[in-house]
Amino acid sequence: MARKMECIAMLLAGGQGSRLGILTKNMAKPAVPYGGKYRIIDFPLSNCVNSGIYTVGVLTQYQPLELNDYIGNGQPWDLDRENGGVHILSPYQQIQGTEWYKGTANAIYQNINFIDRYSPEYVVILSGDHIYKMDYSKMLSYHKEKNADCTIASLEVPWEEASRFGLMFVNDDGSISEFEEKPKNPRSNKASMGVYVFTWSKLRKYLIEDEANPASGNDFGHDVIPAMHEAGERLFAYQFDGYWKDVGTIDSLWEANLDLLNPKVDLDLNDDSWKIYSKTPSAPPHYVAPTAKVQNSMIAEGCEIAGDVDFSIMFADVVVEEGASVKDSIIMPGTVIKSGATVQYAIVAEDAVIEKDAVVGERPEAMANLEDWGVAVVGNGVTVAEGVRIAPKAMYDGEEGGAQK
Amino acid sequence: MRGNKVLGMIYASAYDQALPELTNMRTMGSVPFSGRYRLIDFALSNMVNSGISKVGVITKSNYRSLMDHLGTGKPWDLSRKREGMYILPPFNSADNAGGIFANRIDALIGCGTFISHSNKEYVLISDCNTVCNIDFKNLFDEHEKSGADITIAYRHGETPALSNTMSFDIDESGRVKSVSISALGGKTSDYSLNILLLKTSLLERLVLEAASMHHTNFERDIIQSKVGLLKIHGYRVDGFARTLDSLQSYYDINMELLNAENRKELFCRKRPVYTKVRDDIPAIYGLGSNVKNSLIADGCTIEGTVENSILFRGVTVGKDAVVKNSIVMQGSYIGERAQLNSVIMDKITVIKPGQMLCGTDNFPVYVGKGIVV
Numbered sequence: 001m002a003r004k005m006e007c008i009a010m011l012l013a014g015g016q017g018s019r020l021g022i023l024t025k026n027m028a029k030p031a032v033p034y035g036g037k038y039r040i041i042d043f044p045l046s047n048c049v050n051s052g053i054y055t056v057g058v059l060t061q062y063q064p065l066e067l068n069d070y071i072g073n074g075q076p077w078d079l080d081r082e083n084g085g086v087h088i089l090s091p092y093q094q095i096q097g098t099e100w101y102k103g104t105a106n107a108i109y110q111n112i113n114f115i116d117r118y119s120p121e122y123v124v125i126l127s128g129d130h131i132y133k134m135d136y137s138k139m140l141s142y143h144k145e146k147n148a149d150c151t152i153a154s155l156e157v158p159w160e161e162a163s164r165f166g167l168m169f170v171n172d173d174g175s176i177s178e179f180e181e182k183p184k185n186p187r188s189n190k191a192s193m194g195v196y197v198f199t200w201s202k203l204r205k206y207l208i209e210d211e212a213n214p215a216s217g218n219d220f221g222h223d224v225i226p227a228m229h230e231a232g233e234r235l236f237a238y239q240f241d242g243y244w245k246d247v248g249t250i251d252s253l254w255e256a257n258l259d260l261l262n263p264k265v266d267l268d269l270n271d272d273s274w275k276i277y278s279k280t281p282s283a284p285p286h287y288v289a290p291t292a293k294v295q296n297s298m299i300a301e302g303c304e305i306a307g308d309v310d311f312s313i314m315f316a317d318v319v320v321e322e323g324a325s326v327k328d329s330i331i332m333p334g335t336v337i338k339s340g341a342t343v344q345y346a347i348v349a350e351d352a353v354i355e356k357d358a359v360v361g362e363r364p365e366a367m368a369n370l371e372d373w374g375v376a377v378v379g380n381g382v383t384v385a386e387g388v389r390i391a392p393k394a395m396y397d398g399e400e401g402g403a404q405k
Numbered sequence: 406m407r408g409n410k411v412l413g414m415i416y417a418s419a420y421d422q423a424l425p426e427l428t429n430m431r432t433m434g435s436v437p438f439s440g441r442y443r444l445i446d447f448a449l450s451n452m453v454n455s456g457i458s459k460v461g462v463i464t465k466s467n468y469r470s471l472m473d474h475l476g477t478g479k480p481w482d483l484s485r486k487r488e489g490m491y492i493l494p495p496f497n498s499a500d501n502a503g504g505i506f507a508n509r510i511d512a513l514i515g516c517g518t519f520i521s522h523s524n525k526e527y528v529l530i531s532d533c534n535t536v537c538n539i540d541f542k543n544l545f546d547e548h549e550k551s552g553a554d555i556t557i558a559y560r561h562g563e564t565p566a567l568s569n570t571m572s573f574d575i576d577e578s579g580r581v582k583s584v585s586i587s588a589l590g591g592k593t594s595d596y597s598l599n600i601l602l603l604k605t606s607l608l609e610r611l612v613l614e615a616a617s618m619h620h621t622n623f624e625r626d627i628i629q630s631k632v633g634l635l636k637i638h639g640y641r642v643d644g645f646a647r648t649l650d651s652l653q654s655y656y657d658i659n660m661e662l663l664n665a666e667n668r669k670e671l672f673c674r675k676r677p678v679y680t681k682v683r684d685d686i687p688a689i690y691g692l693g694s695n696v697k698n699s700l701i702a703d704g705c706t707i708e709g710t711v712e713n714s715i716l717f718r719g720v721t722v723g724k725d726a727v728v729k730n731s732i733v734m735q736g737s738y739i740g741e742r743a744q745l746n747s748v749i750m751d752k753i754t755v756i757k758p759g760q761m762l763c764g765t766d767n768f769p770v771y772v773g774k775g776i777v778v
Contacts, residue, residue, distance in 0.1 A: 036686065037703070133616035260689075270704070270706075275684050277543070282677035282678065282679050282682070283672075283677075284440065285440030285700040285702040285703075285716075287665070287668065287701075288696045289697070289698060290697045292697070295690060296633055296690060296696065298688065298690070299687055299688050299701070300688075301691065301703055304665075313687075315687075
């Protein structure tokens, strides 16, 4: 029996993130690189550790290789522990047959044994899809103070975007009176962040009931929480005020990266009291050559910059040759941009090569019809041949589609 | 070579006195170098990349910063149940009151039990003040092939001005014919990089013999005087290998890494140089920043001009500040409109807004750790 823990975290990291297209062809969404040296999953993992939660189950399913390899034994996050630590939890064979994780709630249901080993009072359920810094221990205190059975982190979103979220109606005492899932005409702008604190004994009971219900979709937002609400359990909303971004689409991933260059955005990764940890490659400091011009950008170690870089994020070991230009773009580790090439409003994945005079993406100002404009994406390990043009909004994975001479 | 046949030994404080400014509060091994490293990273990484899995680090004094840097040896994959990294603090023995050893021979005697208990057939001994990326497997192969008793790595070039520096006279087969020892430096010679490979049993015998005769000088009494009796082989190092012998050389060698070829050799991708992880964000360049020919580490925030310089992790360069030909160590702050030329700034120093500091190429100004200018 493992030592008892007051609170453990379960991190749902099995999602494909299909809207990220070729970026998630070979890796689950939480493994997608972000911010020059991080991956999305660094945020919930670092938040856990910074909040004093040192037992984390990571539920993986879709393309887990990259993610498993990245997390390893959890050492970069101080999660290589004698008691607790990080555990990768994949679907497994059972006596009555094998099942994939059918939904978020089913994923936790299948790991009831894992949670029971620590006999926690509380379980924090997180997802690996968001960029934010949050102290879960404060949310846990709130949960205890309200004597709640379930606490849902909520964020006020702009009204015009509210219809994209699961919304909550909150009473003055913080209790939740009603839910609304992605309504056409939102009446509330308090959105669920997908961060939950449950009293484990309660959640355990509802997970078992939910599993027994053949009509259920086994999802937290759709099934388990509404069932708890109907049964009259104590549900509370915990208000969060900081930066939070869902990076589920190419546009939002691009934006969330460039938010790091915007001094007005409230996301400081340089904060010693709340560090975001990651697995760091062994690369020397980056070098900026006499021919380079770098403005308003973020550059990681191992890069060799001899061209123009403006308003862009360069991950480790990126090479920008003399005469190449990178603007408003995200360039992931190991990519080479050859002389004369232009990359603008684009995301270029790892180890790609942009050959001489190729053009990736387009400035919105240069478009006749803004409807056709979008961020261009070049896939992992792909070579964009000399002189080839990759259209805005295109996703180029080395096949003919998207490239034009 | 089978790495697990070889024990690595590193002198963390050899030649501390050559860089008195930088080693005032630290050992040679923990002197910051090239934007994110400490000198010991090179010796340790070379050993690990060559398959050595047990390393003893011999320390003498002021080794707190070294211990902080090394931790359990995790960044070098040397935090292990079997073998790994061992810090060997001064050891108090009967004839060595206070535990502080007086010379290399003394230090090895202090580590005698560690070395003999390691049960390794060979020992590879290295200092920290040579910056290089050497594959010791090749050195080992050459040692075996030549049938040498001792193999010493050497470089052809300007001899460093360090006490007891050995210069070799080497024949075509690579055998060392004679050894001259000098502290003057300057002349071109085949000088020792103080990286030695020999059998453990031989090392133990030589050290005990030297001790019994009250010999105190490793280079003179163990190498030079044995050159006719033992087969000493020279292993020539041709890549980027530089030995620090003064603050000026520290400055020059750092600056040599602004050259792409030198960087490629020292930070060779096949044999990466490992160091302690600090979890900084990538460097941020503000609007109006102007950076040319410089090495910039993670965690820097640059809003001014930086030319021909090396910025360590977490350095801030304020708006309209100008940093030229300088080395700025971890966590330092250059205020707005400040100007620096040919300056070495130690860790967490501050240049207040508008201040100006100027050295010259052949006489860089040094600003000590934590000083506010």
